[in-house]
Amino acid sequence: MLKQLLAAVALVASSAALAASGHVVHLDKAPIDLTDKESLQRGARMYQNYCLGCHQMEYQRYSRTFRDLGIPDEVGMEQLAFTAKKVGDHIKNAAPKTDLARWFGAAPPDLSNVARVRGPDWLYTYLRSFYVDPSRPFGVNNEVFPLVGMPHVLQELQGVPSKQHETRLVDGESKEVYVGIVTDGTGELSTEEYDRAVADLVNYLEYTGEPSKLESRSLGIKVMIFLLIFFVLAFLLKKEYWKDVH
Ligand code: HEC
Numbered sequence: 627m628l629k630q631l632l633a634a635v636a637l638v639a640s641s642a643a644l645a646a647s648g649h650v651v652h653l654d655k656a657p658i659d660l661t662d663k664e665s666l667q668r669g670a671r672m673y674q675n676y677c678l679g680c681h682q683m684e685y686q687r688y689s690r691t692f693r694d695l696g697i698p699d700e701v702g703m704e705q706l707a708f709t710a711k712k713v714g715d716h717i718k719n720a721a722p723k724t725d726l727a728r729w730f731g732a733a734p735p736d737l738s739n740v741a742r743v744r745g746p747d748w749l750y751t752y753l754r755s756f757y758v759d760p761s762r763p764f765g766v767n768n769e770v771f772p773l774v775g776m777p778h779v780l781q782e783l784q785g786v787p788s789k790q791h792e793t794r795l796v797d798g799e800s801k802e803v804y805v806g807i808v809t810d811g812t813g814e815l816s817t818e819e820y821d822r823a824v825a826d827l828v829n830y831l832e833y834t835g836e837p838s839k840l841e842s843r844s845l846g847i848k849v850m851i852f853l854l855i856f857f858v859l860a861f862l863l864k865k866e867y868w869k870d871v872h
Pocket residue numbers: 672673676677678679680681730731732733734735737740743744749752753773774775776777779780827
C-alpha cells in the first residue's frame with residue numbers, strides 16, 4: 627500500500643517536473659468566425675492548394691463542405707476538388723502514406739479533427755512560427771512544434787522567416803528572450819495579409835473539426851426566435867384568460 631502510494635507520488639512529481647521543463651510558448655488568439663462564409667471559402671481554397679498534397683481529410687466529404695460553405699457543386703468540383711471524381715468523395719490525396727513517412731520522418735496526420743485536438747490558437751500560432759534552422763532536413767524548425775518534420779509550405783506567401791530575440795531583464799538578469807518571427811519581406815503577402823490568410827485556414831480547420839456547429843448555431847437562433855414569439859402569444863393568452871378574474 628505504502629509502496630503504491632509512493633509510486634503514485636513519484637509519478638505525479640515527475641510529470642509536474644516534465645510539464646515545468648516543457649517547451650512553453652505563448653499562443654496567439656485565433657480570430658475564429660464560423661459565420662464568415664467567405665473566410666471559410668478562402669480557407670478551404672488554401673487547404674486544397676497547400677495542405678492536401680500531404681494531409682488528407684478522411685472524415686470530410688466535398689459535398690458536405692460545398693453545401694456548408696455555400697459553394698455550388700459544379701464550381702467546387704472545378705476549382706477545389708482536383709483529385710476527386712465524384713462530389714460525394716472524401717477529401718483525400720493520392721500520396722502513398724509510407725513514402726510520406728519516409729520522406730518527412732513522420733507521417734502527415736489526417737487534419738479533419740486537428741482543431742479539436744490542438745485547438746485553433748495552437749494552429750494559428752504554429753503556422754506562423756516556422757523559422758530558418760539550417761540544422762534541420764528542410765532548413766526550417768518551428769517554435770511551437772520543435773523539430774517538426776513538416777517543411778514550411780507557406781514560405782512563398784510569408785517570405786523567409788527567422789526568430790527575433792530581444793534583451794530583457796528576467797529575474798534580475800538580462801537575457802535574450804524570444805519575441806517572435808520576422809520575415810525578410812520576399813513573400814507574396816505582407817505580415818498582416820499572411821496572418822489573415824492563416825486565420826482563414828484555421829477558421830476552415832475549426833469548421834471541419836465539427837461541421838455540425840454551423841448548423842446547430844443557425845438552428846439555435848431559429849429556436850430562440852420561435853420561443854420568443856411563443857412567449858408573447860402565451861403572455862397575451864394568459865392576459866385574455868385572466869382578464870375577468872380579480
Ligand atoms: C510536404 C508535406 C506537407 C504539407 C504540404 C503540409 N504538411 Fe503539415 N505536416 C507534414 C508532416 C510530415 C507532419 C508531421 C510532423 C511531425 O510529426 O514531425 C505535419 C504536421 C502538421 C501538423 C501537426 C499535426 C499534429 O497534431 O501533430 C499540422 C497542424 C499541420 N501539419 C498542418 C498543415 C497545414 C495547415 C498545411 C497546409 C498549409 C500543411 N500542414 C501542409 C507534412 C506536410
